[in-house]
Amino acid sequence: MKHQTFDHSNFHQICDELARQDSDFKRVIEQYGYPPLWNRKPSFATLIHIILEQQVSLASAKAAFLKLQEKIGHITAEKLLQLTDEELRGCYFSRQKAVYARALATAVINKEIIIEELHLLADDEIRISLKKIKGIGDWTADVFLMMVLNRCDFFAPGDIALMKSVREVKQLSSDVLKDEIIALTEKWKPYRTVASYLLWHAYLSKRNISQ
Structure with a gap:
């Protein structure tokens, strides 16, 4: 069965597509560069x-x-x-x-x-x-x-850093609910995972944290 994934051949292209759709992602790339293509061995x-x-x-x-x-x-x-x-x-x-x-x-x-x-x-x-x-x-x-597995279209609402980064990058107030943030991610389909990489990258870069 074929599943939609990303790798070095299309990762920057997907980042660029997200940046065209969303000026906040464009700003992340301009400020911090492309995110690393985080990938771990399935083991x-x-x-x-x-x-x-x-x-x-x-x-x-x-x-x-x-x-x-x-x-x-x-x-x-x-x-x-x-x-x-x-x-x-x-x-x-x-x-x-x-x-x-x-x-x-x-x-x-x-x-x-x-x-x-x-x-x-x-x-x-x-x-x-x-x-x-x-x-x-x-x-x-x-x-x-x-x-x-680098599947393309996932978002992890249980990830504290990711949720915090959405609030920071999108300049949302602290009283914006989790469900509202999840709804906001719908417009990043079918590349919500790559959008998350951009958000994680912004979070880590802003704090000078190495992965």
Whole structure:
């Protein structure tokens, strides 16, 4: 099944199209340049990294991920399940994220999910497959679809930085509701993911945060 994705061959072209439609995106590109084409390998390690990014800073999540890598080398489901609670705490995993990581590892070992084959599925099927696993909700599924599979038309309303960036870039007041922001994103279809990259890029650049 063919799914609409973006890559280096069309990423800037889509950014330019969004900039033509929306002067605020044009201003983002003029001020900060094109966003990086964030892309991650569809793997167990990548999903662990995304779980670690839930509700914490990118720097904190990266520190935990690198500590885990230092502890076990190549991150696999089998190796992770061999770690004790204490060893996971030593890798900066909270108790909750240790539970989530083990749930994912167990699902991978039992072949309840084959991460490397998710790209073959339709968007909704991917979301359903991922959300069957404890600790994976809409935000994690959105990030996987957007940043790992580079599916074109997603927006993650559960992402605090993204929502904050919409308010900043569009100069919206703080009392604008979440549903109103989601409605606003409709005009960016079918490229809401790339629009989100522009917004994330503006947020990170404004704060001098490296990804």
